[in-house]
Amino acid sequence: MCGIAGIVGPGAERQQAALDRMLAALEHRGPDEGGRWSGPSALLGIRRLSIVDPVGGHQPVVDAEAGVVVVANGEVYGHDRIRARFPDFPYRSGSDIEVVPALHRAHGDGFLAALPGTFALALWEAGPGRLTLARDRFGERPLYWAHRPDGLLLFASEPQALRASGLVEVEVDRAVVAQQLRQGYVPPGRSIWQGISSLPPASSLRFEVGGQPLLERWWSPPEVVEPAGGVGDPVAWFRTALDRAVQDQLVADVPVGTLLSGGLDSSTVSALAARHHRRIAGFAFDMPGDSEVPYAQAVADRHGIDLHVLRPSPDDLVDLLQDVARTWGEPLGDSSTVPTLLLSRFVRREVTVALTGDGADELLGGYLCWARPFLHPDDPARAAAGGSAPAPSRWWARGSRARRTGGRSVPAGTEVARRYADFRSYFSAAELVGLGLPPASGADVDVSGYGYGTADDISRFDLDHYLPGDILVKTDRASMATGLEVRAPFLDVEVAEGCLRLPARWKVDASHEKLLLREAFGDLLPPQVVARPKQGFGSPMARWLAEPAVADLVRAELTDPGAPLFDLLDRAAVAPYLATPDQRLWNLLTLALWWRHHRPGAGGGTAVGPQP
Template sequence: MCGIAGIVAESISSHHRVMLRHMTDAIAHRGPDGEGHKYFKRCALGHRRLAIVDLSGGEQPMLASDNQVAVTFNGEIYGYQDCRRELHDYPYKTQSDTEVILALYDRYDTDALKHLPGMFAFAIWDDRKQLLFCARDRFGEKPLYYAMGKGGEFLFASEIKGILASGLVEPTLDNKAIARFLQRQCVSAGQSIYANIKALPPGHYLRYREGLVEVVRYWSPPEVDTDIDGEEAVEQFRALLLKAVRRELVADVPVGAFLSGGLDSSTICLLASLLTSDLRSFSFDFEGDHSEITYARTAAKAYGTQHVELAAQGISIIDQLWRMQRVYDEPFADSSNIPTYLLCGEARQHVKVILTGDGGDELFGGYGWYKPLLWMQKEGRIGLLRWVAARVVNRLGHLARVPGAVARELRIMGLGYGRQYSSLLDAHRGQMAIFEQHDLAQLGLSEEHSTCISQTTNAPATMDDVLRSDVEDYMPADILTKIDRASMAHGLELRAPFLDVEFASFCLSLPYCLKVSTSEDKIILRQAFSAQWPVSIRSRNKQGFGAPIARWLQNPSIRELERSVLRDPSAPIFKVLSYHGTQQILLRNNLMQRWTLLVLAVWLTPR
């Protein structure tokens, strides 16, 4: 993993060279092992390196053999050796995966992306065509932002702070992005919190030439195969995941794994322990009901890992809130970002690469919100009847006829009767909203739903479309943003074997009935691996890597912070939101809404 940045201008001046160095300095945490810059007449490329593969020969930006094409690249190309063998006639100068990108571009131009596995964000300057070609991986594991500068320059960087460090962009807040944040606790994967800084969406590439920006989608999830045999699917699932873990263990530095004791991380640790010796595993130990440490210890003992634990005691949440303001560049209210950041810092003391179980919940139907949706669909309440998806504590209808396990999840979600939804997908969008449309209006904002979701057919949305929407929207905007920023802040590379292109594409082609029902989640994962899990883990329901925000919000220092940034009429947040509307919402004492508003207020407050 690395950090990348660049400038395209009519003529690269000495001033632009200085600005590029400011940009790469701002993202130095992403690549503490080295720095590089390449200059052409109209383009300047920058790179910060985190050395993982080919430690001595992978310096970037990297030039092609003709010195007319250069690439700056962030990510890992898993199985890149296969690409090298396929393109054996290319005049390679290194053993790095970076050079494979140049070889593929030389052979296929933009179609190189069809042949490129792994996680990546890269930029290629083609001096022959005077063209900048940028791309982001299929699922959005690696970020890429771009903007137009004051002097007509085109700028890009791995993080927003890289663009801002140039001094060439004066950021303007985007109220639509703020509304989206309040709904989902994060900004959409295809936008940024600023109107004049864009995020390249996952599965897209960008071409820039002569002042024109063209953004093209190059990948969409595969269609669902409803005819696949269940037993055959389990066998293929097992084989492809083992193959993915084997590919992602390739590194010239030590590799470890996060282990919460849940099904996903336990499966990754299981397979990694079969393929490598001396595997280190890492867990975060929350206090009280949020602790999963007993399960993590059980899994670590079963798989023979060298287990490291980080305890929550002594952590200053107020300090971490301010730190997250800098780490994420945007408001980000998924409270698990704090323990994730801390655990990444601990892991970096031991290893340079970590395998994670991220992506499993979206691919296998693991989130608690899927079963209530299926129950509502089964009961004919989608499109016909009236159920509310407001996350408002204790605002529930009558749930007497709902099965026990689903009823518990409905209460957690805040689902009851009362509102009409036209489709399962529409219901899911409402289900996920922290603030509803009338809340946003009360805060002085308008609400707009994102529409960048692929349905499986032109038919009404199905549970397959709900799962797909989470892969395309929730996962990159929340989960993958969280782990990228938290890990790269410490110069730690996180790899998610579940998002291996071959394995994930196979999972996306499976019908939802192999993944989730009204009574069971992660069906295919359980069928494939439960025999190899410890008994206590086998019988677990999903807990999630959540944080105790109720306890955090009772902390005296946090309550004082709330008074400062959310109760004072002169606080910066009230340049964006209505003071009166905010106070009315705070009176509800809805914990998720309070936390989300607090994160936004902290982010908007200079420090």
């Protein structure tokens, strides 16, 4: 992975100092080397973490004959197969990114549909003076941009780099602050800053010098296909597709390992990786009082994986919280950011690339076990029973039939997503107003693309919102802070599209989620791993909040009249939330710490510079 940045527009080539500042702000993402290209109306730069062809794979990649220049953060999986399709392209190295201009030559503006892998890229066409920014299908790699009134367009992998340019004037967006507190993360496609935009997943932005940016969606999730996703035998298809994805993502010219929590997803990826990589290293986090290490060890023993276990000390928790606040360009209330950052540091000591199980929950119904209170709002016993009740499988799988028959009141289509957004909220609209913020609610969420049936709508909502807004942001920022590249085989385009086409009955029943994964790969895993219920990679948040040092931090950030947070929120309205060590208090604390480090004048950006 890398950090990319650039400036395009009238006189952009005169903004070398601004690009210097942007790249300096991204050095943690690419500690190995830097590169830049300058031409009329365009500056493109990169900080590179060298993974494929470390010696020859420099960026920017220039196709001089076509007048095309590319900088990209990410990996093109299976790039050797693409090279074989275009043997006449003048390749100069073994870099995977060189296939991007090759695909652009072949497909023109449609090249993104033919591009597999994970990426955030910028492609400059010198002839027409046109920039294309694009982001991968699920938002694994970040990309932000800003358009100035004088016609300059700037882009970067993180918002801090845009602020560091000295060319972008920002102020906090209070409506987004409300949404972030409400759900714990900044919504995909939004930014915490007015004046900076986040490019949404599966989207492109085209900009011609002298014109206006045009935002387009270049990919959409496929619809459900009956009877079995159009693949004949879903189990056989899944075994082949995921195994191929893991093989593709093991390709690197640096050491590779896996994040092995002991859960079903990471255990499957690790078992498949061990098939193709002799004595691969696996990495586990031993959470005191909630350890999954015995499960991870069982997988490691079965497949000859060299397991490394991190056993953290709580003594440096306050320092870690401050590190997270400094590292994340936008606030994130997910308490697992702390163990994720710790684990990334630990893993990077041994390997440069790590495969993970991210994406399996959203594609295979993994979160539906937590959604039962949403599905049973008037039946606490059934909601608490979890998998013991037979009814949920009927509701989840029957979809539009339930709506036609007018049976039990299960919300349909877009209403499922809207109500589910409220169900996953930590603050009500009224509580946000009380804090002095706009009244964010489920009504603010774009739910126009739903209507497949309750199970599929919930999973697709998490795929569109929670995965790119929380999970992938957490993984990207933590790994990039340490020079580690994390790859997610479940988000391989063939695997993901195939899973999305499958009806819900292939994924969940009354007592289990991720049925397809258990059926396809259960024989590779120890029985106790296959049978165990869902357990997220979380943290003992309540216990952490009770730690004396953290309690002191809470008092300093959430009660001191001079605390920066009260630039944003009403101090008296914050006070009632201090009594309960829950997610709402954690969200307030992480927002306070982030604002302390990134508010204007705090060092998170620089003053607005002169006009070009």
